[in-house]
Amino acid sequence: MKKYIIIMAAIIFLLPAVFVFSSKYMRDGKNSGSKTSPESQAAINSTASGSEKKSCCTAQGKDEFSGKSVFLDESNWKDQNGDVIQLGKFKNKYVVMAMFFASCQSACPMIVNDMKEIEASISPEKLAEYKFVLVTIDPERDTPGVLLKYAKDKNLDQQRWTLLTGGKNDIMELAMLLGFKFSKEANGGFTHTNLITFLNKKGEIVYQNVGLSVDTNAISRLLASLN
Amino acid sequence: MNSLRIKYLALLLIVTAGCCFSLPSEKNKSSKMAYIAGGEFTPLYKLNNGGSNVIVKPFYMDVYPVTNNQFLEFVKKNPQWRRSRVKQIFADHFYLKDWQNDTTLGIKVDGNSPVTFVSWFAANAYAKWAGKRLPTVNEWEFAAAAGKNKPYAADDAEFNKKIIEWYAKSNGNKLAEVGSAGSNYWGVYDMLGLVWEWTYDFNSALLTGDSRNDSGTESNTFCGGGSANATDVKNYAAFMRYGFRSSLKANYTIQNLGFRCVKDIR
Numbered sequence: 001m002k003k004y005i006i007i008m009a010a011i012i013f014l015l016p017a018v019f020v021f022s023s024k025y026m027r028d029g030k031n032s033g034s035k036t037s038p039e040s041q042a043a044i045n046s047t048a049s050g051s052e053k054k055s056c057c058t059a060q061g062k063d064e065f066s067g068k069s070v071f072l073d074e075s076n077w078k079d080q081n082g083d084v085i086q087l088g089k090f091k092n093k094y095v096v097m098a099m100f101f102a103s104c105q106s107a108c109p110m111i112v113n114d115m116k117e118i119e120a121s122i123s124p125e126k127l128a129e130y131k132f133v134l135v136t137i138d139p140e141r142d143t144p145g146v147l148l149k150y151a152k153d154k155n156l157d158q159q160r161w162t163l164l165t166g167g168k169n170d171i172m173e174l175a176m177l178l179g180f181k182f183s184k185e186a187n188g189g190f191t192h193t194n195l196i197t198f199l200n201k202k203g204e205i206v207y208q209n210v211g212l213s214v215d216t217n218a219i220s221r222l223l224a225s226l227n
Numbered sequence: 228m229n230s231l232r233i234k235y236l237a238l239l240l241i242v243t244a245g246c247c248f249s250l251p252s253e254k255n256k257s258s259k260m261a262y263i264a265g266g267e268f269t270p271l272y273k274l275n276n277g278g279s280n281v282i283v284k285p286f287y288m289d290v291y292p293v294t295n296n297q298f299l300e301f302v303k304k305n306p307q308w309r310r311s312r313v314k315q316i317f318a319d320h321f322y323l324k325d326w327q328n329d330t331t332l333g334i335k336v337d338g339n340s341p342v343t344f345v346s347w348f349a350a351n352a353y354a355k356w357a358g359k360r361l362p363t364v365n366e367w368e369f370a371a372a373a374g375k376n377k378p379y380a381a382d383d384a385e386f387n388k389k390i391i392e393w394y395a396k397s398n399g400n401k402l403a404e405v406g407s408a409g410s411n412y413w414g415v416y417d418m419l420g421l422v423w424e425w426t427y428d429f430n431s432a433l434l435t436g437d438s439r440n441d442s443g444t445e446s447n448t449f450c451g452g453g454s455a456n457a458t459d460v461k462n463y464a465a466f467m468r469y470g471f472r473s474s475l476k477a478n479y480t481i482q483n484l485g486f487r488c489v490k491d492i493r
Binding site: 069182183 | 279314315316317347348351355427428430431432476477
């Protein structure tokens with residue numbers, strides 16, 4: 001009889017854990033495919049979302065950046081080589097950044113050309129302090145492989161140029177951080193604003209060029225001030 | 228005696244199991260959601276879509292806007308979203324301005340009123356935490372176009388007049404409780420008449436189909452700038468909403484701007 005009591009007692013102690021685990025497993029599995037429990041996730045990084053994926057806005061532990069830094073974005077991005085990076089990787093560099101999509105025929109090639117001209121206008125000894133970053137708004141088509149081909153086709157120096165793709169929500173959050181507007185069209189393309197953003201070494205926005213005509217005077221003044 | 232003991236243990240087991248089952252539902256404090264059947268929809272500006280109507284897929288929508296009480300629970304569990312800790316790039320300095328402090332609502336706000344002074348980032352983070360998402364502009368407009376008794380009333384003069392009257396009215400000192408502005412055909416409350424609401428892609432407010440023409444892209448959403456391209460020039464209320472959205476930045480927090488969430492149907 002004692003044996004039965006011990007078994008029953010063990011079941012009583014174990015069942016709650018099983019139920020808690022299974023109910024959370026089911027809920028998370030349904031929501032995001034993640035097996036991480038929201039509570040344990042909360043304990044780790046204070047996001048109680050059902051997803052274990054980091055989003056841009058979990059800014060804890062990033063106290064090294066000011067409240068205005070785009071580097072507070074903690075999303076995981078994939079570069080043209082398939083390596084996973086966060087924007088904080090660019091700290092201590094000036095960043096010239098734009099959002100684009102590789103199959104864009106009209107505006108994006110002009111933006112990339114403008115960025116190349118900006119690159120060409122920086123003195124060789126200062127160039128090592130700069131990074132040029134293109135972030136796609138078309139993650140379904142712009143895989144790392146497509147981005148790598150784009151970088152080669154456009155003769156982008158991959159020492160300095162990073163092309164990024166990421167999750168749709170991460171792309172939306174970055175667009176919101178930069179004030180970039182875009183909308184998917186029925187034909188699969190995008191309507192979007194043309195925006196080149198300059199970040200200082202702390203990731204703070206110091207200048208944005210809106211539209212396709214680049215204000216070369218303003219940018220050379222800016223570059224001079226950064227140097 | 229032994230059988231009694233076993234019965235007692237079995238009872239204890241059932242009670243324990245019952246407690247555990249109730250845990251997820253307590254955690255999932257989601258507000259009620261209504262089924263929105265979806266359908267074909269003519270957005271106010273449809274050039275982005277090659278001139279055609281958009282199809283809104285069926286989805287679930289929160290019956291009420293998210294309340295101060297609900298948002299309080301979120302910030303308690305997500306300290307990085309407390310007023311004193313939030314980063315400026317994610318929410319400006321008016322964030323949750325009327326709350327007494329980080330985790331106390333105080334006397335200026337009602338717990339059952341819609342939370343306002345929240346940024347898009349905060350709303351988006353809340354939605355993710357709740358296992359939901361923010362509605363797209365098209366989803367929101369589709370749900371809001373319903374009248375009391377029909378799914379599409381945006382062409383109804385009386386319907387539009389009521390909205391404009393609300394837009395023209397100044398807010399009192401305190402927002403009314405959720406549910407006070409009435410429900411529509413879909414069973415959702417307060418779509419029009421209580422607070423403005425964030426949408427996931429409010430930054431999609433662009434008009435021209437060709438981004439080489441930036442001037443058109445930026446001017447479209449204001450009544451004067453882009454009215455000729457709108458599909459229903461009499462829908463002043465929608466003009467106002469599109470204009471308002473285009474003036475927003477994602478870290479703005481505004482007195483009468485709240486949000487509600489939606490969920491996909493799986």
